[in-house]
Amino acid sequence: MSEPQKPRVVICVGDIHGFVTRLRNLWSNLEGSIDLSEFETATVIFLGDYCDRGPDTRHVIDFLVSLPSRYPRQKHVFLCGNHDLAFAAFLRLLPPPQNGSPFSEGWKEYEASEDREGWFNGEGYENMYLQGRRWSGTIKVKFNTAKGTDYQGSIYDARPTFESYGLPHASPGFSLFFSLPISFFFLVFGYCKSVFESWGSSLRADLVKAVPDEHKKFLADLVWVHEEISKLCGSPLVQQSLFRLLTDDDVFMNTDDGVKCCKLIAVHAGLEKGADVKEQLKLLKARDTRVPKVEALSGRKSVWDIPEELTASPTIVVSGHHAKLHVEGLRLIIDEGGGYKDRPVAAIVLPSMKIIRDTDVLAK
Template sequence: MSEPPKTRAVICVGDIHGFITKLQSLWKNLEGSLDRSEFETATLIFLGDYCDRGPATRQVIDFLISLPSRYPRQKHVFLCGNHDLAFAAFLRLLPAPADGCGFSEGWREYEASEEREGWFKGEGYEDMHLQGRRWSGKIKVKFNTVKGTEYQGSIYDAGPTFESYGVPHGSADLVKAVPDDHKKFLADLVWVHEEDDVFVNTDDGVKCCKLIAVHAGLEKGKDVKEQLKLLKARDTRVPKVEALSGRKSVWDIPEELTASPAIVVSGHHAKLHVEGLRLIIDEGGGYKDRPVAAIILPSMKIIRDTDELAK
């Protein structure tokens, strides 16, 4: 295979879920995997889900906030994951619905789950986005049969996030405990990111592609331009954003993008899946015994926090 043209490296980092030591080890391994100049000028796309499950959400966000000043020649993109959206919703950081209706309009579609999921009913809940209420609620069913683990407070496993800021799960005091720079970080997260002219090694040689990064993926059977428009606008009229939280509906690349060609990269799915130009980089899935992974383009090399490169 011929050498790809010299171009900026693009590194896509999978879900971190509050594991600061994994993030630090992954970062060292990424740094050791590229020439110094390549790493210092790389584009870093973080695929979302910085909070919940792991014990150190606060430290993870501190680390991410520090990157632009520590690595001023890099480009940093921070995508919003479904967990991050819910965290931001609880802190009342989401933009208001464009139609002028309150967030409470979105509760109705899912209210059959309110009792089982124990939606938050504390201070400020009256006009909170649905996912904020679910995130901070106290789930009645304690065991997650799909994951084979105990829920950590809520359907989102948000308990460790509260604790990392020094308040108990479900406490309205979290709003005061989260520093302003963390609130700004969460408020500024983008729901989708596009890059032009990204090079990638394929079985057919080196291709120059458009790259679309979105936490879960794009829906098949729905107009891609319209999806991108709503994601760029961060349309909070929708109580459950499929591109941030869907599963089967967003697994594949929409057919209209296959002729372009376009890379679609996501995290979210608790899997490492690289098939053609569909990249799903979430080997960790928030499990403490699984690695956090990243992929480097154009080489398509997978780097994990557990690699021995940093030693």
Template sequence: MSEPPNPKPRLVICVGDIHGFVTKLKNIWSNLERSIERSEFETATVIFLGDYCDRGPDTRLVIDFLVALPSRYPRQKHVFLSGNHDLAFAAFLHLLPPPPDGSPFSDGWKEYSASEDREGWFGGEGFENMHLQGRRWSGKIKVKYNTVKETEYQGSIYDARPTFESYGVPHGSADLVKAVPDEHKKFLADLVWVHEEDDVFINTEDGSKCCKLIAVHAGLEKRVDVKEQLQLLKARNTRVPKVEALSGRKSVWDIPEELSASPTIIVSGHHAKLHIEGLRLIIDEGGGFKDKPVAAIILPSQKIIRDTDVLAE
């Protein structure tokens, strides 16, 4: 008697940084839906890699779209990771959990106080016990040009002005706290800092591999114990004024060696590039630039879908 065929591996879709561009979000969602067989799409796990706000003009509409997905696609599993921009937005709205050791958020300002004047940290209503990144996010930076990105800053170091304006208030206004709907506040308050999945398949040159998957906005630090990092991220430990796994660059680029014992995919956005090397997946082709695409990757195939793809009907 022949054995039944193996079931198809479940589909996991990872969507890169959206940064306030609702048209890009709608287009990539439509392209994903058209690229994937209907029953597979409707039961897929969809992981959004963070940075929903800032730079683009439509943060409010982006969050409206994301909040509606679970009711529109009830059989899908949706995971919404926090990016560094989302953490800062939530910090300004006083939505982050307090430091577990009972210390005030103001303790976290000291390490970075040399940047306060240049970055014009927020000092308006509610600043006294605000996480450092909330103050930086809503601040008014004195330098107007970002030499790294070769763009003008939009209000703050985080380019947060468009987010304020999408809710109908001027950049840096404490009125944003009242302007953001409760549904959006809940979305931001519930964002996870890391997500783990077991038994995710990925097609490689050596065949299909069954892996653990860790999704985190920027990546995991190579020189810090992974268990320690995951513990901090799962607890959303806000005593840390700058969360390297959400905002780091070179320090979080590679997969920590201790994860090589069993195959582990690490998928991130954040880095403003598309980089696929072995099990390290970085999916952020757009980087919040108006003229660059939002990308997504489909596993196990590793097929890349962009909002700019023109697909046949």
């Protein structure tokens, strides 16, 4: 009788947020913690948010785009995070709304926040996806009370991303523009307006030039959702002869009740508990930009739990985004770092359910 196959290794990597040294250290620890043959054939799912907050988005993307040639037997999945979506939007890499409407239709619902968030208003803003304007803007509030840290340029903390490509996010004069007394603003409105428009025009054009074509393609190709759907999960044959009939689509995880064969859905923030799952997946697979704020990429409480309709058959829902490490049943949230300077970048390895961090010190 032939030996039963081992279930394939699936690695889910949490938010990186521009910390390339942490990414390299994490990758090294993954390679050192997993059997070499299993690592070389693993499915590696990156859960999104490669840019912003940390200092080296450029080299993070360099590392990621190099993986398919360096590890040709691995399967690599690059999910789109809300920060990546906004970065891509500013570079105009997103598909247009499917109904032919302009991106500006999506601004209306959120216009009350435009002044406080300092939305981008320079060259090309007229037909820009909402999150691109928010990402590249200059927020007036300096301190983020929710995170307990200063904002880094915009509400998305995008300044380090600009700097990683050798550009300032905003000139000193533009920062001063927002701190001037209102009376002075009216006196010199014409001058300030011309400075602002000149700065805005060069801001986007300069970043478009600075971002390599390979990086643009990476951002344009990011998927909003990824599914691993086994044809065998739930089959009595699998339960009776575990691992003997495995296919490339099977995902397993260790549980208190033994090894479980599961479907897997990976999406940056999660799926809305109160919305139809099929409709959500349809929108995500189509990358439907009619929606100015995609809850599955940017939601919080609404996407924390697994939708009830997915409980009919074992379905892992794995995400990053939430600045937490949360493993409860089949709901996996792998974002221990959250872009904070003092937290590690983590990954989870299936089926073992082992958490690997960039800070781990492996035994020699």
